Amino acid sequence: MTCRCTFSICQVILWSTVLLAPQVLAQVDETHRGAAGIRKLESKHLTLYTDLPVDAEVDQLPAIFDQAVPQWADALGVDQSRISNWRIQACLIQDRSKFDAVGLMPPGNDSFRHGFSLGHKLWLYEQPTPYYRRHLLLHEGTHNFMATQLGRCGPGWFMEGMAELLATHQWDQASGQLVLRHLPASPSEVPMLGRIKLVQDAFRDRQALSLPAVLAVDNRQFLETKDYAWCWAVARLLDDHPRYRERFRSLLAHVQDRGFNARFRSLFADDWEELSVEWQNFVATLDHGHDIQRTAIDFQPGKPIAGDETVDLRVDQGWQSSQLMLKAGETYRIVATGRYQISEDEAGPWWCEPGGISLKYHRGNRLGVLLGAIDPGDGKPLRAAHFLEPWVLGLDQTVQAEHDGTLYLCVNDSPGRLGDNDGTLRVTIQHDRRPRLRSSTPIDTSRFQFDNER
Numbered sequence: 190m191t192c193r194c195t196f197s198i199c200q201v202i203l204w205s206t207v208l209l210a211p212q213v214l215a216q217v218d219e220t221h222r223g224a225a226g227i228r229k230l231e232s233k234h235l236t237l238y239t240d241l242p243v244d245a246e247v248d249q250l251p252a253i254f255d256q257a258v259p260q261w262a263d264a265l266g267v268d269q270s271r272i273s274n275w276r277i278q279a280c281l282i283q284d285r286s287k288f289d290a291v292g293l294m295p296p297g298n299d300s301f302r303h304g305f306s307l308g309h310k311l312w313l314y315e316q317p318t319p320y321y322r323r324h325l326l327l328h329e330g331t332h333n334f335m336a337t338q339l340g341r342c343g344p345g346w347f348m349e350g351m352a353e354l355l356a357t358h359q360w361d362q363a364s365g366q367l368v369l370r371h372l373p374a375s376p377s378e379v380p381m382l383g384r385i386k387l388v389q390d391a392f393r394d395r396q397a398l399s400l401p402a403v404l405a406v407d408n409r410q411f412l413e414t415k416d417y418a419w420c421w422a423v424a425r426l427l428d429d430h431p432r433y434r435e436r437f438r439s440l441l442a443h444v445q446d447r448g449f450n451a452r453f454r455s456l457f458a459d460d461w462e463e464l465s466v467e468w469q470n471f472v473a474t475l476d477h478g479h480d481i482q483r484t485a486i487d488f489q490p491g492k493p494i495a496g497d498e499t500v501d502l503r504v505d506q507g508w509q510s511s512q513l514m515l516k517a518g519e520t521y522r523i524v525a526t527g528r529y530q531i532s533e534d535e536a537g538p539w540w541c542e543p544g545g546i547s548l549k550y551h552r553g554n555r556l557g558v559l560l561g562a563i564d565p566g567d568g569k570p571l572r573a574a575h576f577l578e579p580w581v582l583g584l585d586q587t588v589q590a591e592h593d594g595t596l597y598l599c600v601n602d603s604p605g606r607l608g609d610n611d612g613t614l615r616v617t618i619q620h621d622r623r624p625r626l627r628s629s630t631p632i633d634t635s636r637f638q639f640d641n642e643r
């Protein structure tokens with residue numbers, strides 16, 4: 190999907206006018222509209238004109254839109270009392286000549302590819318699946334809401350990132366409930382959306398974008414679908430992450446500021462490097478149902494190992510600091526014990542020890558096997574690579590550290606499946622004076638370079 194959500198100067202002026210003036214929707218000649226085969230569907234917040242035939246999926250769109258409006262208000266910090274009379278006029282178009290004939294297309298802005306929003310109006314062409322049709326309506330509707338309630342939508346990445354964040358939804362036909370800000374648990378939940386796959390494919394093809402590259406997305410020109418995927422990914426990470434969420438949401442108060450991106454950089458200046466590591470980890474491991482809160486890394490630098498050190502590790506979380514410092518060239522024995530639940534399906538829980546289970550694999554290693562990584566710490570290049578190409582430690586492993594750094598540990602599992610894990614394991618780390626059994630191999634960091642680091 191692409192949508193032309195441009196902020197040309199004239200449109201900014203129009204939006205300013207809309208904000209100052211009472212909400213006025215165009216008068217449509219009802220006789221001509223009916224004769225042209227355009228139906229009119231109405232609800233509390235939406236007037237929908239469409240030339241699509243009567244269809245349950247189409248005809249419930251106004252009711253779905255009505256459920257989105259209070260959720261937008263909550264998510265975007267708008268008082269519910271301000272939205273009671275907020276209305277949008279939308280055109281859902283199959284044959285645009287019919288809309289041209291009755292003057293419903295936007296004059297001077299009718300070259301959009303899929304969707305377009307302006308003030309209190311939006312337009313979208315018919316889409317290949319009911320999910321995608323709803324998604325595009327909610328995407329454009331988010332733009333309308335931000336533009337008219339917040340005054341603007343911020344720079345391109347924020348505007349499209351928020352629209353994608355708030356358009357990705359779960360619609361339960363049986364209960365009639367809409368949930369925005371949904372992170373799909375499987376592709377079948379969001380037919381043809383493909384945002385997660387686009388990011389996965391880009392990382393595989395070494396085309397992943399750095400944070401600065403996403404911040405530079407300019408939606409004053411036509412964007413490609415992958416641009417929307419990157420904007421969604423940044424918004425998704427920052428909106429869900431326990432350390433970044435509050436700062437990210439505070440930016441909603443500054444969508445009219447020309448220095449928005451500078452403010453963003455300033456807000457995250459103190460932990461920009463850690464944010465970059467987490468962004469690269471997120472992109473490299475992104476999965477359906479990705480649990481950002483469970484995979485958030487609490488960066489805790491290590492102290493030198495005094496003797497036998499013991500660490501208790503949760504199996505329902507991602508990387509966790511051992512708070513132990515390993516020294517370059519020194520050899521360590523790492524022994525793990527415990528029994529824990531690593532998965533649950535129709536057959537019940539899957540039990541596991543630190544060696545992992547041989548019937549299920551994730552990223553080429555046994556599910557549930559203990560992994561280790563040395564984070565070299567601030568100022569070191571390509572820190573994320575060490576988390577993305579970890580040691581496979583298992584029950585008992587001897588390793589030689591390639592560089593100084595803090596030992597991080599986790600069990601091998603998809604970031605989308607940590608919620609069905611349960612239990613802990615105990616890991617003992619000690620200097621090893623015996624002949625070395627296994628040396629770590631240098632990491633191929635070239636796989637993990639992001640565009641601005643090449």
Ligand SMILES: [Zn+2]
Nearest residue numbers: 192194349352
């Ligand atoms: Zn858009």
